[in-house]
Every structure is written in structure tokens, then in C-alpha cells.
Amino acid sequence: MDNSKVPQHNISTYANNKKAIYATDENGKYGIITSSGWDVEEAATKQALQELERLAIKAYDQALSGQASPLYFHMYNRRMDLQTLAQAMGMFQWRIKRHFSPTAFDKLSAKMFARYADTLGISVQELRELPDRRANGA
Amino acid sequence: MVPDQSFQHAHSAHCESGVMSLMMHHYGLPLSEAMVFGLSGALMFAYLPFVKLGGMPLIAYRSRPRAIIKGLQKNLGIKMKMQTFSHPAEGTKALDSLLEQGKIVGAQTSVFWLPYFPEEMRFHFNAHNLIIYKKEGDEYLISDPVFETPVRCETQALQKARFVKGVMAPKGLLYYPVHVPETINYAVVLPKAIKKNAKAMLKTPVPIAGIRGIRYLAKAIGKLEQKDRRYAKLFLGHIVRMQEEIGTGGAGFRFIYASFLQEAGKLLENPLLGESSEMMTLVGDQWREFALMLAKAIRSKESQTTDFSTLKAKLESVADAEAAVYRKLLEGNLV
Numbered sequence: 423m424d425n426s427k428v429p430q431h432n433i434s435t436y437a438n439n440k441k442a443i444y445a446t447d448e449n450g451k452y453g454i455i456t457s458s459g460w461d462v463e464e465a466a467t468k469q470a471l472q473e474l475e476r477l478a479i480k481a482y483d484q485a486l487s488g489q490a491s492p493l494y495f496h497m498y499n500r501r502m503d504l505q506t507l508a509q510a511m512g513m514f515q516w517r518i519k520r521h522f523s524p525t526a527f528d529k530l531s532a533k534m535f536a537r538y539a540d541t542l543g544i545s546v547q548e549l550r551e552l553p554d555r556r557a558n559g560a
Numbered sequence: 561m562v563p564d565q566s567f568q569h570a571h572s573a574h575c576e577s578g579v580m581s582l583m584m585h586h587y588g589l590p591l592s593e594a595m596v597f598g599l600s601g602a603l604m605f606a607y608l609p610f611v612k613l614g615g616m617p618l619i620a621y622r623s624r625p626r627a628i629i630k631g632l633q634k635n636l637g638i639k640m641k642m643q644t645f646s647h648p649a650e651g652t653k654a655l656d657s658l659l660e661q662g663k664i665v666g667a668q669t670s671v672f673w674l675p676y677f678p679e680e681m682r683f684h685f686n687a688h689n690l691i692i693y694k695k696e697g698d699e700y701l702i703s704d705p706v707f708e709t710p711v712r713c714e715t716q717a718l719q720k721a722r723f724v725k726g727v728m729a730p731k732g733l734l735y736y737p738v739h740v741p742e743t744i745n746y747a748v749v750l751p752k753a754i755k756k757n758a759k760a761m762l763k764t765p766v767p768i769a770g771i772r773g774i775r776y777l778a779k780a781i782g783k784l785e786q787k788d789r790r791y792a793k794l795f796l797g798h799i800v801r802m803q804e805e806i807g808t809g810g811a812g813f814r815f816i817y818a819s820f821l822q823e824a825g826k827l828l829e830n831p832l833l834g835e836s837s838e839m840m841t842l843v844g845d846q847w848r849e850f851a852l853m854l855a856k857a858i859r860s861k862e863s864q865t866t867d868f869s870t871l872k873a874k875l876e877s878v879a880d881a882e883a884a885v886y887r888k889l890l891e892g893n894l895v
Binding site for chain 2: 428
């Protein structure tokens with residue numbers, strides 16, 4: 423790629439950071455050019471973020487209506503899915519899935535709440551509740 | 561092995577090759593990032609539909625994590641000390657004591673738990689690499705190669721990022737060189753690494769890796785027609801992310817490799833490598849055209865149909881062009 427063709431689209435996902443791209447100068451010599459981003463990459467990143475957000479909103483509504491536990495929402499809200507959460511917890515997926523039910527979730531031990539909270543990087547109190555919809559952006 | 565007086569940060573395209581390049585510079589062996597990448601034979605392609613990450617199949621444009629560190633040791637005779645830990649507190653203590661000894665230390669971390677990453681770039685990817693070069697109070701001074709300037713991170717946050725569990729769990733991995741050769745016999749190591757990498761891309765026995773892996777992915781794109789539309793779009797977006805969002809230097813590491821071939825051609829005064837570099841640049845340009853087509857498809861409205869067969873054909877032509885570079889490198893005399 424030619425130096426002059428390195429996209430400088432100031433994409434929002436970089437939050438004003440720049441990325442190093444390999445490109446050639448007018449003599450064909452390679453070097454590192456800093457790029458403020460390519461809108462193609464931005465579209466792909468945003469698409470992935472929007473999908474996670476869609477799942478989080480859906481989970482929020484299910485938790486609000488009592489069909490799912492707050493854990494189900496917090497998992498997506500921390501950009502995880504069942505597989506990622508199970509691996510991060512070091513537990514089988516079926517066990518985690520059980521805790522998506524509000525009744526099973528409420529009966530968890532203090533130790534288990536602490537483990538989930540630690541893995542998700544939130545407090546136990548936050549884990550057991552749903553955040554205010556607006557504050558959370560969900 | 562005497563380190564330079566002070567550590568110098570430099571902006572790189574990719575984390576692992578960037579870390580190794582910075583470390584080698586620090587210990588008096590000036591290897592560019594592209595050289596590190598090429599000499600470790602890290603260029604690859606793999607499409608593993610049965611390995612899922614975040615609900616999407618694994619698509620990789622380079623060899624597996626830690627392969628650059630390992631490949632460089634093997635091909636250049638560098639010796640690295642690599643340590644993992646079973647307890648987070650133990651891992652933090654070990655890091656602090658290495659820093660007190662004046663060492664610069666490489667570490668594997670998760671991306672999601674690093675607070676200095678832009679919010680919209682924080683995903684659960686556990687094989688990120690960075691260098692910690694100093695501790696001031698409760699903060700580490702970090703040279704993260706994919707950032708323009710050094711960054712800072714608090715002790716607890718780095719510990720969390722180093723000890724996250726899951727796929728490619730870092731287990732607190734720390735690494736630093738214990739032996740760095742003073743010179744390198746490029747006439748021997750360059751042709752060997754280039755031929756080996758070309759062979760791996762061209763003559764892989766498994767249909768999921770190398771050029772065959774690219775064709776396999778093309779086939780999968782052709783079949784998206786029958787899949788759920790949302791899934792199909794997410795799948796296409798996922799390809800773009802693996803190719804451009806992860807620090808690949810553009811076109812899924814193809815431009816870094818072209819840069820490496822150019823540098824190798826100059827060192828060995830071999831015109832064939834220069835020509836191969838130009839060919840690889842054109843291959844990279846084609847990968848970027850492909851990404852642009854994918855981006856158009858994911859942005860398309862509900863009413864518009866996506867022509868998956870055009871996308872499939874484009875990727876197949878990229879595979880043809882890339883295979884031609886490896887054939888040239890394998891058949892030619894590189895010494």
C-alpha cells in the first residue's frame with residue numbers, strides 16, 4: 423500500500439489513538455505510517471459492539487421481567503458470552519446456565535457470588551442487581 | 561548481553577513482534593519488527609470453524625500466540641526465560657523483583673482488563689503482549705507496542721489482566737532474554753526462514769491452514785447464502801476484524817511480510833526477494849479490497865441482497881495471487 427493511501431478516517435473506536443500501518447514511500451521503500459483508522463475497520467468493530475449491546479439489552483429486559491437472573495445481563499454487559507464466562511470461571515457451561523435462572527441465582531453461596539463478581543470485575547451488590555437503565559446505557 | 565542505558569519505546573503494528581523487536585534493540589541486536597515477524601516464520605492463515613471465540617470461528621492471519629517468541633529463539637539462537645504462575649500475588653511479586661533488578665519484562669495479558677485501552681477496543685482477547693519497564697509507586701510504566709507512546713497501569717489492574725482465565729489464558733506469563741547473540745548470519749537464517757514459511761503456506765497437509773485455509777474460508781462464504789442474515793453479516797464483519805482490527809500492520813500481516821522481504825532482499829542483495837516483496841504488497845492490496853467489499857456487505861440495508869458468490873470469487877483470487885508469491889520464493893535461489 424502506498425503511504426498516501428493509508429486511511430486517516432479518525433475513527434471513533436480508536437478514541438484519538440493511532441495505529442501503525444506498513445506502507446511504501448514514493449521510492450517503494452517500506453516504513454511505518456501512523457493511521458487514525460480506516461472506516462472499514464470501524465464498521466466491523468462497531469458491528470461487533472452493537473451485537474453485544476443488542477444481547478445485553480435483550481438480557482436486561484428478560485432479567486427485569488424475572489425470566490432471567492441479573493447474571494445473564496452482566497455477562498453480556500461485560501462483553502462475554504456463555505463460553506467466555508464459563509472458561510473465565512473455570513466451570514461447565516451447564517452450571518453457569520443454571521445460574522441464569524433467578525431462583526437458582528438467588529440461592530448461590532456468598533463465595534459463589536464473590537467469584538462471579540470478581541470474574542466480571544464488579545461488586546457483589548452490583549452483580550445481584552440490575553443497574554439503572556439510563557446510567558448503564560442499556 | 562549488556563542492555564542500553566535507558567529503554568526506548570517504539571510504535572509497532574503488532575504486539576508480539578513489537579515486544580520482541582523492542583527487547584532485541586534494548587540488548588543491542590537491532591532487529592526491526594518486520595524482521596522479527598519474518599525470521600520467526602509467523603505468517604500464516606488458518607480458518608478453524610470448530611474453534612469458536614466469542615461465538616465466531618477462529619480466523620487467524622498469523623501463527624499461534626507465542627510462536628514469534630518461540631520461532632525467534634529457534635531460528636536465531638536467542639534464549640528467553642519464560643515463567644508462568646499459579647497464584648496472581650506470586651506473579652506480581654516476581655514482576656516487581658525483576659523490575660528492581662533493572663530488567664525490562666515481557667508479559668502476556670488480556671486486552672479487556674487493561675484500563676488504558678480505548679473503551680470500544682476492549683474485547684476478551686487474552687494473548688496481548690507488552691513490556692513493563694519500570695514501577696513508580698503503585699503504577700507500572702508500560703511499553704505497549706501498539707500504542708504511540710508509553711502508558712501507565714495500576715498494580716491491581718495489570719494483575720487482573722495477567723491472570724484472566726479462559727482460551728489462551730496468560731497464567732501471568734513473564735519473559736525476558738537471557739542470551740542475545742551479537743551478530744546474525746543472515747545469509748543462512750533468512751533463506752531458511754523464508755523457504756520454511758512459504759512451504760508451510762503452500763504445502764500444508766491440513767485443509768484448514770495456509771492457502772488451502774483461505775480457499776476453505778472462501779467456500780464457507782459461498783455457503784452463507786443459506787444462513788441467517790444476521791449471522792452472515794456478523795461472520796463477514798468478523799473476518800474484517802481479524803484482518804484489520806487486530807494489530808496486523810494492514811491486510812492481515814501481508815504488508816509486514818512484504819516489508820520483511822524487502823529488508824531481506826537488501827541484506828542479501830537478492831533481487832528476487834525485492835520482486836517477491838512487490839508481489840506481496842499487491843496481494844496485501846487485494847486483501848484490503850476484499851475487506852472493503854465485506855464492509856459494504858455488512859453496512860447494506862435489509863432490502864439489499866448480498867452477493868456472496870462475488871465475495872467468494874474475490875477471496876479465491878487473493879488465494880491464487882498469494883500462492884504465486886510462495887511458489888516464486890520456493891523455486892527461486894535465495895542465497
